[in-house]
Amino acid sequence: xxxxxxxxxxxxxxxxxxxxxxxxxxxxxxxxxxLIGPNGAGKSTLFNLIAGVLPPTQGSIWFDGEDVTKMPAxxxxxxxxxxxxxxxxSFETMTVxxxxxxxxxxxxxxxxxxxxxxxxxxxxxxxxARADVLASDLxxxxxxxxxxxxxxxxxxxxxxxxxxxxGLTPTEAQTGxxxxxxxxDAGITVLMVEHVMEIxxxxxDRAIVLDLGxxxxxxxxTEVVRDPKVISAYLGDRHAxxx
Amino acid sequence: MDKNFAVRRRRDxxxxxxxxxxxxxxxxxxxxxxxQNILILTLMYAAMSQSWNIxxxxxxxxxxxxxxxxxxxxxxxxxLFTKFGVLPWFGMLAGGVIAALIAMGLGYPFFRLxxxxxxxxxxxxxxxxxxLFQNWEWAGAAMGITIQVRGDSWLKFQxxxxxxxxxxxxxxxxxxxxxxxxxxxxxxxxxxxxxVKDNPEAAESLGVVVFNSKMGAAAVSAFxxxxxxxxxxxxxxxIDPESVMGFQFSLxxxxxxxxxxxGTLWGPVLGAAILIPMTELTRxxxxxSGRGVDLIVYGGLIVAISLALPQGLVxxxxxxxxxxxxx
Numbered sequence: 001x002x003x004x005x006x007x008x009x010x011x012x013x014x015x016x017x018x019x020x021x022x023x024x025x026x027x028x029x030x031x032x033x034x035l036i037g038p039n040g041a042g043k044s045t046l047f048n049l050i051a052g053v054l055p056p057t058q059g060s061i062w063f064d065g066e067d068v069t070k071m072p073a074x075x076x077x078x079x080x081x082x083x084x085x086x087x088x089x090s091f092e093t094m095t096v097x098x099x100x101x102x103x104x105x106x107x108x109x110x111x112x113x114x115x116x117x118x119x120x121x122x123x124x125x126x127x128x129a130r131a132d133v134l135a136s137d138l139x140x141x142x143x144x145x146x147x148x149x150x151x152x153x154x155x156x157x158x159x160x161x162x163x164x165x166x167g168l169t170p171t172e173a174q175t176g177x178x179x180x181x182x183x184x185d186a187g188i189t190v191l192m193v194e195h196v197m198e199i200x201x202x203x204x205d206r207a208i209v210l211d212l213g214x215x216x217x218x219x220x221x222t223e224v225v226r227d228p229k230v231i232s233a234y235l236g237d238r239h240a241x242x243x
Numbered sequence: 244m245d246k247n248f249a250v251r252r253r254r255d256x257x258x259x260x261x262x263x264x265x266x267x268x269x270x271x272x273x274x275x276x277x278x279q280n281i282l283i284l285t286l287m288y289a290a291m292s293q294s295w296n297i298x299x300x301x302x303x304x305x306x307x308x309x310x311x312x313x314x315x316x317x318x319x320x321x322x323l324f325t326k327f328g329v330l331p332w333f334g335m336l337a338g339g340v341i342a343a344l345i346a347m348g349l350g351y352p353f354f355r356l357x358x359x360x361x362x363x364x365x366x367x368x369x370x371x372x373x374x375l376f377q378n379w380e381w382a383g384a385a386m387g388i389t390i391q392v393r394g395d396s397w398l399k400f401q402x403x404x405x406x407x408x409x410x411x412x413x414x415x416x417x418x419x420x421x422x423x424x425x426x427x428x429x430x431x432x433x434x435x436x437x438x439v440k441d442n443p444e445a446a447e448s449l450g451v452v453v454f455n456s457k458m459g460a461a462a463v464s465a466f467x468x469x470x471x472x473x474x475x476x477x478x479x480x481x482i483d484p485e486s487v488m489g490f491q492f493s494l495x496x497x498x499x500x501x502x503x504x505x506g507t508l509w510g511p512v513l514g515a516a517i518l519i520p521m522t523e524l525t526r527x528x529x530x531x532s533g534r535g536v537d538l539i540v541y542g543g544l545i546v547a548i549s550l551a552l553p554q555g556l557v558x559x560x561x562x563x564x565x566x567x568x569x570x
Contacts, residue, residue, distance in 0.1 A: 051448060053444075072447070073447045074447050074448075074451060074452045074453070075450075077447075077448060077449060078450050082448075083448050085444075085445065089442045089444060089445035090441075090442070090445075091438050091441035091442055091445065092441055092442075093440070093441055094437055094438070094441060098434065101434055102434050102435070102437075102438045102446065102449050103449045105431050105434055105435070105450075106449065106450035109431055111429055111430065111431070115248070132247070151448075151449070153449075154450055
C-alpha cells in the first residue's frame, strides 16, 4: 500500500535562504511520526508545505495517492489533512464549541449534525466542560487542546501537530501525549513537529530528523537519539565524540 | 448545552416577533407626523446597519463605502421607473441584484487587501461612484431625478398623504434584515464568516474558503442595502447623488452597529433605536443655530457611549449571560 503522505524532492527557498533542500519523506497509514530537529532546521517550513500554506519552490507533495502540490490549504483539509498551529490561532470571539463547529462543517452541512459532531470531539479531547466558554478565556494548555479538537472535527486522515506539547507543564504534556495516542488509536495518522525530545521519543513510531533544511537521519526513536549525527546537530560536535 | 443554544435562538425569535408586533401597533398611538418620520428613519437605518453588519460585523470586512450600494438601489429603481416605466418593486429587486454583482466585482480585487487598506478602498470606490453619478447626464447628473407622485398607489409604491405605508415597509425591511441575520448566524456561512473575521489562516486550515466567504457576505450585504436605497428613493420621491450616495450614509450604516455591538444579532437594532432619534432630536431642539451645537452634543454622546460600553450596548444585556457561562 502506498504511503499516506509523501514529499518528493521538496525544495523551499525564501530569497537566498534555503529552508528545505531536497526533502523526501513519507508517512505510512496509522503511524505516529515525529519531525524533529534543532531551531531553524526547516521543520515549520516543511510542515507548512504539507498543510498547503504555500507551494514548494520545487518538488511535489502526494497525499493519499494524489498530487496535492498546488492545492490550497482549504482543499487539502477537505481531502483529509488537519493541522494545528504552533502559535495558537483560536477564533477568540467565538465559544469553544463554535470553534470546533467550524471544523465540523467541512463534512457536515446540517448544523444540528455539525454541532453534535463538535460536541463529540470536545468530549474526546476532554474539553466538553468548557464548551460554552469563549476561546479567549481558555488557559494556554486548553487552547492547544482546542487546536487539536478543531482539527479533529474535520475528520482528518492525517493530523499535523505543530509543537502541541511544547511549553506545557510535565502533567499537561503527559495528558497531551495520552491524547495523541488516543487519536492514533482512532485510526488517524499523526505527523508531529516537536522540540522536546524526551517527550516525543517514547511516543512516536518513527522519527525524522531535519538539520539545515535536509533530512539528517530517519528511523526508530531509540536509534535516532543515539546517532552521532543527531547528537552533533543538537549539541555540537564535541558531544558526538565517542558516541 | 445543545438545548440551551436552541432555547436562546428561539427566545431571540420570540423577542423579535414581539418587538415587530409592538412596532406595528405604534402608529395607532403615534399620530404626530414628525415622530412617525423619526420612526421610519430609525427602522430604515436599523435595517441598513443590520445589512452592513453582515459583511463588516460578522465577516469582519469593515466597509465605509456602503453608500455606493444604497445609491445603486435608489438609482436603479428610479431610472427604471422614470425612463422605462418599470414598477419600483421590480426596480428594487434589480437594484439589489446589480448591487450584489458590483459588490462581488469589487470584492474580487479588494478582498485581497487587509485591514485599513480594505477600509480605504471602500471609501475611495464609493466616492468614485458618487462622482460618476454627479456627472452622468442621462441619470440627471447633479440635478438628480424627481419622481412624479400621482396619488396613492401600492403598485407604484408612492403615497401622497399618509406616511403609514412607508412606515410599514420600513418595518418589513428591518424585520427581513434581522431575520436574514438570525438565520445566517446559525448556518455554515455564519460560522465561516466569524472564523474568517477572527483568524483567516486558521479558517483556511479548517476547510473554509476565505475568499468565497467574503464574496458571499458582500453579496448578501449589498443586496439588502440596495433594497433600502430603493425604498428611501421612493420615500423621498426625489433623488440626487449626494442625497442617496453621500458618505454620511456609509457612516450612518456603520455607527448603529458599532454603537450597539458590532457582529452581534441585536447590536444594529439597538444602536439605531438610540442613535437615530438622538440625531433627529438634537437637530430639532438644539440645532438650527448654525453653530453646530447639535453635532457637538451628538458626537459627545457617541463618544460617551463608546467609552462606557466598548463592546456596544448589547453588552448591557449579555453581562449576566457571560457570568452564567463561566460558572
